[in-house]
Every structure is written in structure tokens, then in C-alpha cells.
Amino acid sequence: MDLVDTVNMKHQNSLMTTQLSHDFETLGRIALAAVDRRGVEYADVRMTTLDSESVSASNGHLDGVESETDTGFGIRVLYRGAWGFAASPVFAKSEIERVAHAALDVARASYRLSRSPVRLSSRQPVVSDYTTPLRIDPFSVPLPDRIALLETATDRAATLEGIQSASASILAQRHTMQFASLDGSRIRQTIVLCGGGLSVTAGQKRDVQTRSFPSSHGGDHGAGGYERILEMDLPGNARRVAEEALMLLSAPPCPSGAFTVILDGDQLGLQIHESIGHPLELDRVFGAEANFSGTSFASPDQLGSLRYASDIVSVVTDPTIPGGLGSYGFDDDGTPAQRVELIRNGILVGFLSGRETASRIGALSSANNRAAGWRHVPINRMSNTVLLPGTWSLDDLLADTGSGLFLTTNRSWSIDDRRESFRFECEAAYEISGGKLGQMYRNPVYTGRTVDFWNRCDAICNETHFKLWGTPNCGKGEPSQSIFTSQGACPARFRNVAVESSAGKSRGHGGG
Amino acid sequence: MNAEAGTIDRKALEAILNLAPPACELAVAVVDESSRTTRLAESVIQANVSVRDLTVWLELRRDTRSTLVTLHSLEPEPVKAAIGQALRILDTLGDGDPLIPLESAKPVPRIDMFDRKTDAWSPKQAAKALREAVRIADIGRLSVAGALTLTSTARGIAHTGGMMLTASRTEVDLSLTCADPSGASGWDRAYGHRIGDIDIAAVAKRAASRAIRSRDPVELEPGPYTVVLEPGAVGPMLLFLSFLSFGGSPFNRGTSFMAGHIGEKVLPDFMTIRDDPLDPRMGGWPFDFEGTPCAPVTLVENGVARAVVHDRTTAEISTGHALAPGNGFGPYPKCMVMSPGETSTDAWIAGIDQGLLITRFWYINYVNPMKTMITGTTRDGTFRIQNGKVTGAVRNMRFVESILEAFRRATAVSSEREYFRMFGSTMRIPSMVIPAFTFTEVAS
Numbered sequence: 001m002d003l004v005d006t007v008n009m010k011h012q013n014s015l016m017t018t019q020l021s022h023d024f025e026t027l028g029r030i031a032l033a034a035v036d037r038r039g040v041e042y043a044d045v046r047m048t049t050l051d052s053e054s055v056s057a058s059n060g061h062l063d064g065v066e067s068e069t070d071t072g073f074g075i076r077v078l079y080r081g082a083w084g085f086a087a088s089p090v091f092a093k094s095e096i097e098r099v100a101h102a103a104l105d106v107a108r109a110s111y112r113l114s115r116s117p118v119r120l121s122s123r124q125p126v127v128s129d130y131t132t133p134l135r136i137d138p139f140s141v142p143l144p145d146r147i148a149l150l151e152t153a154t155d156r157a158a159t160l161e162g163i164q165s166a167s168a169s170i171l172a173q174r175h176t177m178q179f180a181s182l183d184g185s186r187i188r189q190t191i192v193l194c195g196g197g198l199s200v201t202a203g204q205k206r207d208v209q210t211r212s213f214p215s216s217h218g219g220d221h222g223a224g225g226y227e228r229i230l231e232m233d234l235p236g237n238a239r240r241v242a243e244e245a246l247m248l249l250s251a252p253p254c255p256s257g258a259f260t261v262i263l264d265g266d267q268l269g270l271q272i273h274e275s276i277g278h279p280l281e282l283d284r285v286f287g288a289e290a291n292f293s294g295t296s297f298a299s300p301d302q303l304g305s306l307r308y309a310s311d312i313v314s315v316v317t318d319p320t321i322p323g324g325l326g327s328y329g330f331d332d333d334g335t336p337a338q339r340v341e342l343i344r345n346g347i348l349v350g351f352l353s354g355r356e357t358a359s360r361i362g363a364l365s366s367a368n369n370r371a372a373g374w375r376h377v378p379i380n381r382m383s384n385t386v387l388l389p390g391t392w393s394l395d396d397l398l399a400d401t402g403s404g405l406f407l408t409t410n411r412s413w414s415i416d417d418r419r420e421s422f423r424f425e426c427e428a429a430y431e432i433s434g435g436k437l438g439q440m441y442r443n444p445v446y447t448g449r450t451v452d453f454w455n456r457c458d459a460i461c462n463e464t465h466f467k468l469w470g471t472p473n474c475g476k477g478e479p480s481q482s483i484f485t486s487q488g489a490c491p492a493r494f495r496n497v498a499v500e501s502s503a504g505k506s507r508g509h510g511g512g
Numbered sequence: 513m514n515a516e517a518g519t520i521d522r523k524a525l526e527a528i529l530n531l532a533p534p535a536c537e538l539a540v541a542v543v544d545e546s547s548r549t550t551r552l553a554e555s556v557i558q559a560n561v562s563v564r565d566l567t568v569w570l571e572l573r574r575d576t577r578s579t580l581v582t583l584h585s586l587e588p589e590p591v592k593a594a595i596g597q598a599l600r601i602l603d604t605l606g607d608g609d610p611l612i613p614l615e616s617a618k619p620v621p622r623i624d625m626f627d628r629k630t631d632a633w634s635p636k637q638a639a640k641a642l643r644e645a646v647r648i649a650d651i652g653r654l655s656v657a658g659a660l661t662l663t664s665t666a667r668g669i670a671h672t673g674g675m676m677l678t679a680s681r682t683e684v685d686l687s688l689t690c691a692d693p694s695g696a697s698g699w700d701r702a703y704g705h706r707i708g709d710i711d712i713a714a715v716a717k718r719a720a721s722r723a724i725r726s727r728d729p730v731e732l733e734p735g736p737y738t739v740v741l742e743p744g745a746v747g748p749m750l751l752f753l754s755f756l757s758f759g760g761s762p763f764n765r766g767t768s769f770m771a772g773h774i775g776e777k778v779l780p781d782f783m784t785i786r787d788d789p790l791d792p793r794m795g796g797w798p799f800d801f802e803g804t805p806c807a808p809v810t811l812v813e814n815g816v817a818r819a820v821v822h823d824r825t826t827a828e829i830s831t832g833h834a835l836a837p838g839n840g841f842g843p844y845p846k847c848m849v850m851s852p853g854e855t856s857t858d859a860w861i862a863g864i865d866q867g868l869l870i871t872r873f874w875y876i877n878y879v880n881p882m883k884t885m886i887t888g889t890t891r892d893g894t895f896r897i898q899n900g901k902v903t904g905a906v907r908n909m910r911f912v913e914s915i916l917e918a919f920r921r922a923t924a925v926s927s928e929r930e931y932f933r934m935f936g937s938t939m940r941i942p943s944m945v946i947p948a949f950t951f952t953e954v955a956s
Contacts, residue, residue, distance in 0.1 A: 061608075062605065062606070062608070064578075064579065064580065064838075065579050065580075065601045065604075065605070066579070066580045066581070066582065066838050067579075067580075067581050067582070067594075067597055067598075067601070068581070068582035068583065069582075069583045069584070069590065069593075069594065070582075070583070070584045071584060071585070071590075072565075072584060074563075082557065082560075083557075083558075083559060083560060084560055084635075085559065085560065085561040085562070086561065086562040086563065087561070087562075087563045087564070087565075088563070088564040089564065089565065089566050089584045089585060090564065090566070090585075099562075099564075102562045103562070105634075105635060105636070106548075106560040106561065106562055106635045107560070108636070109550070109557070109560060109634070109635035109636045109638065109639040110550075110556075110557035110560045110635075110639065112557075112636070112639045112640070112643070113552075113555075113556050113557045113639055113642065113643060113646060114556055114557070115554075115555065115556050116556075142604075143601065143604045144604055147604075147605075207882070208882070286553070286554065287553050287554050287655065287657055287691070288553040288554075288558050288657070289553075289657075290553060290655075290657035290689050290691055290697070291552075291553075291657040291658040291659060291687055291688065291689040291699070292659070292687075294874070294891075295691075295695075297956075375563045375565055376561075376563075377559050377561050379559075412877045412878050412879065412887075413877060414875045414876070414877045414887045414888055414889070414910070415875055416874070416875070416889045416891070416908060416910070416955035416956040417874050417875070417889070417891050417892075417908075417956065418695070418956045420955065420956040421889075421910070421953065421954075421955050421956060423887055423910060423953075425879065443880075445879075447910075447952075447953060478549060478551050478559075478659035478661070479547065479549050479561070479563070479659075479661065502879045502880055502885070503880060
């Protein structure tokens with residue numbers, strides 16, 4: 001599969017197809033009129049509505065059904081090169097005008113400390129809309145069906161002897177996002193997200209092991225409909241996941257040493273997120289997160305020269321790929337989604353940017369300026385960060401590897417504030433012996449230094465193993481914003497990786 | 513139009529309760545928050561935001577069924593739609609276990625937590641005040657990043673069983689990081705419920721001083737070191753310990769180190785930890801999200817385990833620690849105060865031959881929650897102690913430690929304490945001296 005050719009989305013760039021709501025037309029007109037011709041160089045208004053429904057169950061019984069509706073608007077103003085932003089959930093003409101004036105007042109206050117004015121990279125005004133492609137609207141699936149699926153899955157897992165608890169959940173969200181800017185853009189997006197997962201814990205009190213499916217930390221989520229849940233087949237996988245949790249309980253600790261390691265796609269997804277995505281957020285590179293999320297070891301002067309990874313590693317940011325938590329038509333600057341290279345054959349060639357940060361390196365925005373809803377200002381965020389597939393089938397890669405470790409499903413992680421180093425724990429490791437998966441180990445941990453680690457990558461599985469893994473809780477910014485991203489990954493091999501058991505070191509047999 | 517920010521309109525709550533369908537109980541929780549954040553980066557205002565936020569949780573209950581619907585409006589039509597949605601969900605559900613009865617109305621303590629001056633503080637005033645931080649950074653040839661956030665919050669709890677409570681508070685949170693082009697950085701922060709509690713210049717000076725002292729760091733071999741943890745490092749450890757052990761859920765599950773050991777010695781004699789939501793500077797509330805009055809709880813007294821905190825799902829008698837509906841986390845203390853020692857941090861440093869002074873920990877995550885084992889890195893101020901003096905900067909290092917074991921090894925806490933805010937919790941904490949603290953790698 002050529003990802004670019006098969007997944008690029010066509011935007012409907014026609015005024016006739018763009019259906020902004022009547023309320024938003026009014027809101028946008030009032031808001032933009034309130035700040036226009038008052039020294040303002042640029043302004044935009046966003047109105048977002050989130051409809052969310054979550055269902056959770058444990059041990060065969062429903063835990064709860066929760067639903068949420070969240071509507072509000074935010075107005076962003078660039079006044080003499082300084083930003084202001086204000087937002088409110090209250091839709092009244094007086095409140096819209098108050099918020100618009102507040103945004104302008106805030107921008108004027110920002111101007112008092114301005115040293116060099118903010119410049120925005122160019123983009124053409126856009127009138128367009130975008131809708132997530134899906135087969136089954138998750139909100140149309142009867143609640144009893146969703147409840148029954150979760151109760152069945154958790155019951156099948158929980159009834160195995162030795163299982164402490166089994167829990168599962170399904171989340172459905174619809175984000176309706178409308179955008180209007182002073183320079184003429186009018187955009188409406190309807191993004192539907194759906195996902196879920198199963199988590200099974202074996203053991204008692206302080207001696208427990210957990211196995212998750214299809215991924216940990218709440219499961220796997222992406223853009224699309226209820227077909228995502230059906231494809232997961234949580235009931236059909238429940239017993240296997242429970243058995244694996246029980247096997248982990250009696251499995252030996254992961255051996256320590258330098259190993260050849262194959263990272264499964266879900267763990268590699270988080271590795272990409274933390275050690276490629278975050279360091280390449282351009283606002284972070286410039287110090288916007290110096291007080292909170294941190295900075296980056298990467299810098300613009302390394303473009304074209306930094307050997308970030310081995311020459312088989314190429315990474316792109318691509319919100320046009322359907323099915324990801326970072327799949328969208330436009331970012332919150334109104335820039336059309338596009339595929340942008342970040343690492344080409346191991347060399348750093350791009351950053352994740354918005355209009356403001358892109359202008360500082362003389363580039364166009366990569367369409368990565370995103371806000372976590374109406375109440376937040378857009379900042380540089382990941383969309384779908386994709387490690388392009390290689391050529392190996394997993395069976396061939398295991399056979400070629402001979403001996404080593406296969407690590408799957410993240411359990412915990414920690415990264416330094418410059419993203420120079422990392423420590424990841426997984427739920428399970430499997431010995432690779434004789435070219436096949438063998439003994440299961442518990443509590444595996446691997447550590448490394450970012451650039452050194454990525455230069456140890458010598459094989460990537462092919463596109464038949466490709467999947468976008470969702471991260472529904474990426475935190476950044478002050479006030480803190482939690483946003484959805486995805487990482488595209490296939491299993492990949494890394495040589496000479498430091499591995500140990502989180503419960504303490506035990507002697508390993510190398511293989512590195 | 514909704515209630516004005518800073519207060520909850522009781523009539524609006526009554527109007528919602530009047531919409532309860534027949535044979536149903538309805539519980540309402542409302543948080544109306546107005547926040548102004550001025551964010552610095554590269555010594556200029558990088559973002560400046562003013563946000564009014566309103567969250568309304570509706571719990572609809574009938575017989576043994578209940579459901580939670582969240583919305584962000586007090587307008588009649590959205591509220592009616594939300595109650596309709598809740599009713600449709602209730603009709604779908606099967607019968608469950610008997611519901612815990614709604615809390616009965618009880619007198620709640622009065623706390624003066626709302627400061628009008630803070631509520632009225634403008635972005636212009638914030639910019640003017642932060643100019644002093646920029647000036648201090650400029651003197652040291654440093655850039656400054658950070659955020660000053662002023663928040664006015666009103667909370668209302670009501671239910672059809674006769675509950676009607678409202679309260680308001682203000683709070684101010686400031687953190688600053690100074691840095692030079694080499695990457696040397698220093699951090700400091702302050703928290704209070706009034707703008708008058710915050711000395712921006714003092715915070716900037718401490719951050720700048722740490723940044724200057726962080727220049728030219730040396731790389732040390734990983735291994736065990738005696739550490740002096742400043743409040744920015746003690747705070748995250750205490751907070752993670754509270755997640756794991758000081759709440760009713762882990763206590764009842766038996767995973768808390770306190771479980772089965774109430775009345776027993778669990779920490780050093782000099783450690784007393786209380787939760788004090790009634791201290792206005794701790795950012796607490798007079799009542800929790802179930803409407804139970806809040807009260808101080810002594811968690812550990814002179815090293816002896818005394819109690820954990822509860823809501824009405826974890827104990828028959830709640831201590832007033834219910835979090836927002838639907839949190840899925842269970843109660844934990846959010847206003848922890850650790851008693852001070854008798855000797856200053858500087859005096860403890862003077863007594864250390866070889867060690868490290870740690871300003872702040874970063875990116876803490878669990879290694880083995882059952883053993884309170886965590887990992888993280890140092891950041892924005894890691895210094896070497898030699899022969900009783902702080903002699904220079906050290907490259908950041910990763911640690912892997914059991915919080916409980918580290919606290920048990922602690923030999924002292926300082927006489928000075930600071931307010932520390934993290935993940936919505938406030939702590940008032942001293943510095944702590946811990947021998948043989950384990951560092952595993954150089955991080956950055």
C-alpha cells in the first residue's frame with residue numbers, strides 16, 4: 001500500500017457545500033465585527049461542540065453510562081503583533097461582544113511586553129468542510145448493544161480462576177468545529193472518534209499483572225464509526241487476554257542486558273510519539289514549553305543535517321490519513337491538512353508547526369496548530385505521526401532475528417524535558433529464540449537515548465502490519481490541554497537495546 | 513444569561529431541580545470558573561487567555577438505576593435536553609445494586625476564600641507585573657518562560673433531597689523558568705488564594721539564581737546519593753504517594769501501605785501529614801462534590817498511620833473528599849500539609865559531605881505502584897553538594913525509587929515550607945534529606 005496515494009482525502013472546496021450553522025454565522029459576524037478595524041491584523045473565531053458518550057463495564061456488569069455535551073466559542077486576536085484570546089460557553093450577543101473585547105484587551109496587554117511582532121506564514125483563505133468517513137455512526141448503535149458487548153467481554157475474562165478484575169469501555173465522540181477568520185476563511189468540520197478496550201488484572205492485592213487489548217491506557221481510539229469496535233472483537237479476545245494476564249503472573253522477570261529488540265506496533269507508536277513527535281513540535285523547540293512540557297534537543301539549524309535515525313527510518317506528519325485520532329481536514333489556524341516529511345531516510349527535514357512558528361523558519365505551516373476545544377488557544381500538536389512501513393513480514397523478521405526480545409503494550413513511560421532520553425515499561429516481553437516467539441517475561445523495561453536509539457533501527461515491518469495507534473491524552477500547554485493524536489507504526493527491530501526488569505535486574509543472555 | 517462568574521445562582525439550581533422527572537431524584541453539581549492566564553516564553557507574552565468555563569453535572573437516579581450527564585450550560589433548553597438524555601439512558605439500564613442515598617444537608621464551615629482584588633485583576637496588571645520578571649531575567653542575560661494564572665471559581669451542589677450549597681474562591685498560581693542559550697535553566701513557583709500572596713519578583717529571582725548556578729554542569733556517575741529535595745521535588749512524591757495510599761479506594765483494596773497498619777509506625781517520627789481543606793491558602797472547599805462538609809484529616813502523625821480520606825462510596829462516614837462526578841479515581845487528599853522540622857535547609861546542606869540538591873522532579877510515572885516505586889528525572893536546578901556547600905551544577909539524572917522507602921530513609925525535613933501546586937492539588941511542604949537515593953542514568 002502506498003499510504004500517500006490511497007489515503008489522501010479530498011476536501012470539498014466549494015462555497016456551496018460549506019454548511020456553517022446559522023448560530024455560528026451570527027456569532028462569527030458579531031465577534032469579528034467587534035474587533036475589526038481596531039488595529040487588529042488578524043482574528044479568528046472558533047465554535048466547537050463536543051458530543052460524547054462513554055460506556056464502561058467490569059466483571060460482567062455495567063459500571064456506568066456517561067454523556068457530555070460541551071459547546072463554546074473562542075476568539076483569537078493578533079494586535080500589533082501580539083496575541084490575545086478569550087472564550088466562553090455562553091451564547092448571547094452581549095457575551096460574544098464582551099469576549100471579543102476581552103480578547104482585544106488581552107492582546108493589547110500582551111503588546112506591552114512585545115519585543116518582536118508575531119508574523120504568520122501565508123495561507124490562502126479557505127471555504128470548505130470536512131467530515132470523518134465512517135460506516136456506522138456510533139451514536140446510532142443502541143445503548144443496550146454497547147452494554148451487552150462490554151458485559152460479555154468482561155464476564156468472559158473475569159470468570160477465569162485467578163482473575164482479579166476485568167474492565168472494558170467504549171467511547172464515542174462527535175466534534176463539530178466551525179472556524180471563521182477575518183481574512184475570509186469559513187470552515188466546518190465534523191470529526192467522529194470511536195474506540196475502546198479491555199484490561200484484565202490477574203493476582204491478588206500487591207502481586208498483580210495486567211494485560212490489555214488492543215492497547216493499554218483505555219484501549220485504542222481513532223476517527224471512524226462503531227465498525228472500529230466490531231473489528232476489535234472484545235468478546236472474542238477476552239479469554240485470550242485473561243489467559244495472558246495469568247501467564248504473566250507466573251512468568252519470570254524480564255532478563256537484563258543488551259538485547260536485539262522488536263517493538264510491537266502499539267509500543268513503537270508511543271515511542272514515536274514521545275521521542276520523535278514531541279521533540280519536533282516547533283513551538284517547543286523555540287521555548288514555548290520551557291516552563292512546562294520542556295524544550296527539545298532538536299533545532300532548526302539541524303534541518304538537513306541531523307542524522308536523527310538510521311537510513312531506513314522515514315517519518316511524516318499526516319492528518320489526511322483516515323482513521324487516526326489526528327485525522328482532520330484543517331488545523332485550528334485554518335490550514336488545510338497535508339502530509340509533511342519530518343525525517344527522510346534518517347535525516348531531520350521538518351518540524352510540526354503552525355502559521356506562527358513556521359514563519360520563524362521561513363516555512364509554510366505543516367497544519368499542526370491545534371486547540372483542545374473552544375476554551376483553549378491553538379498550539380503546535382501532533383496529528384498522525386507516521387513511521388513509514390518497511391519491507392519485512394513479522395515472521396521473516398523474527399526468523400532473521402534469531403534471538404532477542406519482543407516487547408508489547410506500554411505500561412508506563414517517562415522522558416526527560418529535552419527529550420534526549422527515555423524509559424519505557426511494557427506489559428509483556430517474549431523471548432525470540434530460534435526465530436520464533438517463546439518464553440513470556442514480565443515487567444520488561446527498556447531505556448535509551450533518543451538519537452542513538454533511532455539509529456539502531458535496522459528493520460521495519462511492511463504495510464500489512466501498519467496501524468494508527470491512538471493517544472487520547474497528550475498533555476501540553478498552560479493552561480494544560482489534553483488532545484488526541486495517533487502514531488502510525490509497524491513492528492520494528494532495534495539492535496543493542498538496554499533492557500531490564502522493573503522489579504529488579506536479573507541476569508540475561510544477551511543476543512544483542 | 514448564566515450566573516455571573518464568581519457566584520452560583522441558587523435560583524438556577526432550583527430551576528434545574530424543578531425539572532426532575534417524576535419518581536426520579538436529581539443531583540446537580542456546578543463549577544463556574546473564570547481564569548486568566550498570561551504565559552511567557554522567550555521573555556515575551558506568548559499566550560494570554562481569558563476563559564469563562566462552566567461545567568454542570570446532572571446525576572439522575574431512579575430506584576436502583578443512575579446515570580451521569582455533563583453539559584456546559586445552565587440555560588433551560590440544554591438542561592432539559594440533558595435530563596431527557598439521562599432519562600433515556602435510565603430507561604435502557606437494567607436494575608443494579610441499591611444506590612447509596614443522597615447526602616443529607618449538613619452545616620458546612622465558612623471559609624473566606626474569595627478575594628475581590630484577585631478576581632478583578634486584569635490582563636494589563638498581569639503584564640505589568642510580569643515585566644518585573646523579564647527585567648530580572650534580563651539582568652542575568654536569561655530568557656524567562658512561565659505562566660501566571662488567576663482563577664475565580666464558584667461551586668454549587670444541590671439535589672432534590674434538600675441540598676443547596678454554594679461557595680466561591682480565588683487562587684493564583686505562578687511558575688517561572690529562566691534559561692540561558694546553553695540550556696542552563698532554573699525554576700520556581702508560588703501559589704496562594706490572593707494576588708497579594710504572590711511575590712513575582714522573588715519567584716523570578718530564585719528562578720534566575722538557579723539558572724545562573726546551573727551553568728557548566730558536570731556529569732556524575734549514576735548511583736545512590738544523599739539528596740536534599742526541595743519542595744518542588746518532595747511535592748510530586750507526596751502527591752503520588754497520596755494517589756496510591758491516602759485514599760479510601762486503595763485502602764479498601766488493600767493496596768495502600770496504610771491498609772492494616774492504622775495505629776502503627778509507618779514513617780519517621782518527624783513526619784506528620786494532614787489534609788487541611790479549610791486553610792484558605794490550600795485551595796480547598798468547605799464541602800465536597802457530594803455535599804459533605806470538609807474537615808481536616810490527620811493522615812500520619814509523628815510517623816504513625818492515622819487515617820485515609822473517604823467519600824460516600826468508600827466509607828459509611830465520608831471525610832468530605834468526593835471528587836467531581838464521574839472522575840473514576842476515588843477520593844484522595846488534595847490539601848496536604850507536612851509539618852516542618854526545626855533546622856533550615858541550608859543547615860542540613862552544611863552537614864552533608866557529598867550529595868545533591870534537587871530543585872524539581874519531572875515526568876514522574878509508576879514503575880511498581882504496589883511498592884510505591886516511581887521514576888522521573890531532575891530538571892531546572894540540580895546541584896552538587898561537597899563538604900557542606902553547594903559547589904556547582906550537575907547534569908540531569910533519572911531516578912528510580914520507592915516513595916515509601918525513600919520517605920522511611922529520610923533523616924530530616926526543613927524548618928521552611930513552601931506551597932506547591934500540582935494536578936489540582938495543593939501541598940505545603942518542607943525540604944527533605946534522604947540518603948542513598950537511587951539515580952539510574954544521566955537524563956539530559
